[in-house]
Amino acid sequence: MTFGETFLSDPPSLFESRSEQPCGAVEEVLVVAGGSYRCRGLSEGQGRALRQRYETGDAGSPPPVDFQFQHASPEEFLPLGPLVRDYTFDLEPRPGEVLLAGWDFAARIELHPVFAASMWTPHLEGEMFESAFANVFRVIVAYGVLAGGGALLHSAAVAEDGSAQLFVGVSGSGKSTISQLALDSGRSVLSDDLNALWRHDGRTYVEQVPFTGDLRGSLTTTGRFPLAGIHRLRQGRTPMLRSLTVAEMVALLFGCAPFINSDPFRREQLLANLEACARDIPAGELTFALDGDFWHLLSPGKAS
């Protein structure tokens, strides 16, 4: 199956150079995980949706990533049928760019010589636009965080006393469970789904990103925190913490980095970023029990 053929009526033509046809004249700057993204050519409805869902702000430093919105004809997209709810969009990494195609959207992320993005959709407002935008924006942010020396990771992040612990593991390992246990014990959760790791002034930070998770709506903390520990999750009866080496942790984190870990042109940069982020951070495998009696293992000397 070739790229885009499930979603686009003529994949090559949509990405070929053509005259710009913005969805509107609205502009918003979205601020996410140490980067800013100038969304241009938005319709009124699209701009309203982004303001409601994402943090907006002024373009800071470094300059924002240019993100253009183009209005495409509905005929350029193929219908997926009334029963389709969950699907996987197409992602095609290339040496200097990444192409995306999904249900009523297509996008190009240019990585060289400058980082910029374009998105095509026939929807000027509504759920289909919001869903398409979220799919595209997650990928853009993943590449933006990578360019900034970090990584977007499937993970749960729990904040306490001004720092955060990151929990990683395969689907079903307990990220949402440990997040709920953290909330039950009065701790704050950044996300139980996706978090960004990045370096600043010689330290590794974990930052919330505005994407969905099971606990979205229950989360009480925003912002970034110095990273205090990274833990592979394992459920069991007896709580314990076993140390992992940096190499073991880098290998584990690689598997948790969506989009980038399947990009053959950027995997080595991902490994370098993960090594930089994890090198000075205590790492271990946490066996935790549902009664929640394990937090003291993460903060020695402190009661649960």
Add this chain to the structure above:
Amino acid sequence: MTAPGALRPRSDVRFRRVAGEGVVLLQDANEVLALNEVGARILEHIGDGLTMAGIVDRLLEEFDADRAELEADTAEFVRELLESGVIEAVPRDEERPDGD
């Protein structure tokens, strides 16, 4: 110890030193493996074109270990590297005349 022919890392394999250990990226399989310090050295020696005997000799210089134990462990580890697609046997017509 059975002496296999010459070995080499597969062309899609990338190796990084990480805090004294090693991380191996298998591009085609899209997998990453972590190697401990000795495992990382063995892979580096394979990349340098050493034979099994040469690798063991070099490891004996680098680590405090018993030769018989090291030979057995190295052979086992090399077998695992072959099975996991990290290294491959060099075809006879590509072998260098002097591997050590």
